[in-house]
Amino acid sequence: MSTRQSHRATILDVARAAEVSRQTVSNVVNSPHKVAPDTLVRVQAEIDRLGFRPSRAARTLKQERAGAWGLEIDARGAGRLGSVLDAFLVELTLTSSRNDTHILPFAAPDYREPIAAYEEVLASRLADGFILTDTRHDDPRPQWLRDRGIPFAAFGRVWDDPTETAWVDVDGAAGVETAVSHLVDEGYQRVAFLGWPTGSPVGDDRRAGWARAVDRLGVGDEAWQGVAVQELDAATLAARPLVDIVGPGGAIVCASDALAAGVWRAVHERGLRPGLDVGIVGFDDTDAARVLGLTTLRQPLTEITERVLAILLNAQTPPAAGTVLHPELVRRSSSSRTVIPPAR
C-alpha cells in the first residue's frame, strides 16, 4: 500500500507538533501579522511537513466565499428530448475543474417559485453566485439578484435588461438565416419553419430569422409555419402539414433538433427521404441530430462556458454587457439533395 498518511492532518496535529495553541495555528493561516516571527516560521514549517490544508469551511468564514456557482436545472425535463442545457452543465463542470472553481446544480422544487430555490442555495452558503439559463421575458431572477448584489452571468440574453447585465448568447436569428441561405444554395425551393409556441424569446428570435430570410430570398410564405413543444410526438404531429406544404424539393428549418426529429419522422411517414426529397435543418447539434444525420446549428459551448466563467471569476473587471456569438452550420445528409457517402 501507499506510504501516505491514512488521515488528513488537522489543525490539532499542527498545534501539538509546533507546541502552540489551535488559535495560534489559525492565526498563522488567517492573520499572520498577529503572530511573532519565530512562531510563524515554526508553525509554518509544521504545516508544510504535515501537509495540513486549512479547511474550506474555515477559509469561507474568513473570505465569505464558497468557491462554487449555482446552476438551476429545469425539473420539468421528463419525457422531453435532451436539450443543449444538459451539455452545458457537463461543459461547465469540465471548464470549472480546469479553473479551480465548481458548479453546484440545483432544481427548484416548484418551478413557479424559482426565487425560493435561489434563496435556499444562498442560505446554505454553497455558492457565491449564479449562472442563469432559460432566460425569458418577465424573469424575476436578474432583478432579484441585482438588488442583493449577488454576482451572476447568464447563458442567454437577459431580455428585460440586456444592457446592465452580463450575459453570453448566440445569434439565433442570424443562424437560421444562414440555414435558409444554405438550403436555397442546395436547390430547395420552398422553406417552412417549425418552432416553439410564441412567447419564448429564443424561439421568437429564431422564427424572425426564418421570416427575414424567406422574404429576402422569395422562398417562403408567412403561413408556412407550425409550432410544437419540445417533445417528439408533438413535433411529428405539427410537422405533417408542413411536409405537405413544401413537398419534394422543399425544406423545413426548425428551432431545435427535437423539432427536427419530428420533421424527420413526418417525412418518412409520407414515404419521402430526408435530404434527397425534403431538406431539414435543426438547432443545437444534439445526439438526435448526430444519429439522424441532421444538418444543424451548433452553439459554441466551450467558448460560451469560458466566457460565462470569466465574467464570474473576474468580477472586478467592468460589469460586462452582453456578448453575441455566432452558431456554426454543421452540414449533414438532411440538407443534401445528393447522397453523401457513408463513413468508412
Place this chain on the structure above:
Amino acid sequence: MSTRQSHRATILDVARAAEVSRQTVSNVVNSPHKVAPDTLVRVQAEIDRLGFRPSRAARTLKQERAGAWGLEIDARGAGRLGSVLDAFLVELTLTSSRNDTHILPFAAPDYREPIAAYEEVLASRLADGFILTDTRHDDPRPQWLRDRGIPFAAFGRVWDDPTETAWVDVDGAAGVETAVSHLVDEGYQRVAFLGWPTGSPVGDDRRAGWARAVDRLGVGDEAWQGVAVQELDAATLAARPLVDIVGPGGAIVCASDALAAGVWRAVHERGLRPGLDVGIVGFDDTDAARVLGLTTLRQPLTEITERVLAILLNAQTPPAAGTVLHPELVRRSSSSRTVIPPAR
C-alpha cells in the same frame, strides 16, 4: 417591489438587536447549554424576527459537513454520444433538491490520476463523500475512500470488493437475455452481439447475457460478435459484418444505444429496414433510441438515484451491500417485424 429586506440578516444584526456579543449569538446557535435561559430566549426571538440563518460555513465548522456529494464526470466525453451518466447527473440533482442535499460534479484534469481530483474536492470541503460511477476492475477509488473512512456509494458494482461496499447496479446480463428472448418471440432467427472491447466489466456482463441466451435458444454462434467504442462511425464500421452475417430475418443486440445507432446506420446502408428486415436492440433508452425508434433496455434511474442517496444520507444503517435492479425492455419499431402505426 417586495417588502423583503434587501440583505440577509447577519450575526451582527442579531447581536445589536439583542444587545449581546456576536459570541453569545454564536453560542445560542451552536452551544445553547452555555447561554443563560433568559438570554437564550431573547436572542432566539431576535433570530426568528430578523430571519437570521447561521451560515453553512459556520455550521460546517461545527458539524464538519458540507451538505453535498461529489460526482466525478468523465472528461473524455467529447465526440461521443451522450451516455446514461449525463442523465444520471440530472436525475441526481433533481432527487437531491427534494432531499435537502446537493450534488457537486467535478472532473479529473488527468483521467489517469483520478485520486488527485478526489483529494482536491475533499481538501476544499465542498463534499462530504462521493457517488462513484464508471466502476471497473482495478479501480483505486473504493479502497482509497475506505482507508480514509470517507462515505461513498456507487452506481455500478464495486467489482473488486462487491460484498463490503455499498452500490446499486442493474443486471445487464439478465437484461440482454430478456432482449434475446423478445427477439426470438418476434420471429428473428439469428441474433448477433455488438459490444465494447473486452475488459469493461459492464460490457463483458452484457455480452455474457447474450452468449447464454443464444446458446440456450439455439439462435447464435460465438463468432457472431463485434466490438466498437462508444462512437457512431466506429459502431457503424463494426456493425457492417454483423449485418451481413445475420441478414434479413436476423437481429443484433447491443451493449448501448450508441452502438445500436451504428447498427441502424449499417442496416440502412445495406438497403434493409430496421425492424422489418433486421431487428435491433440497444441499452439505456437515450435520446438516440427515442428518435431512431430503437427497442432498448431502460435502467430505472429514479430508483437508482433514490437508493444511492439513501445509502449516503442514512449512513448509520448497516453498510449496505449491493442491490441489483432489473432493466425494463422498452419496445419500439426496431424489434417489430410488422409496421407499428405512427403516433397520432
